[in-house]
Amino acid sequence: VQLQASGGGLVQAGDSLRLSCAASGLTFSRYAMGWFRQAPGKEREFVAAISWSGGNTYYSDFAKGRFTISRDNAKTTMYLQMNSLKPEDTAVYYCAARRTSSSSNYYSTRNQYEIWGQGTLVTVSS
Secondary structure, three states: EEEEEEEEEEEOOOOOOOEEEEEEEOOHHHEEEEEEOOOOOOOOOOEEEEEOOOOOOOOOOOOOOOEEEEHHHHHHHHEEOOOOOHHHOOOOEEEEEEEEEOOOOOOOHHHHEEEOOOOEEEEEEE
């Protein structure tokens, strides 16, 4: 079982990035997924979550209106489109997965997730 996050990089404030999280070794369409991030010296925090059907999404306050979470179950991949990036968005972004029996469930806390990817670094310069 593996989650592989990618798409990070160095961008300027106001730019956009799309992160991807490719899953393997699991029945992706039965896992709720989420993005978290961890800035230097800070705790890992919730960014966004999506149910396994893709029909329900949930965002942290700082992500609302700027970030969009989505998934393609056929490609076993989740995405995070990030627009209007700010220097305070600089962090390592992690994807996570949790098996659930409900197509509508999503989760917003770290300890609710079972599987974690390795993270991808996003650096936003001012």
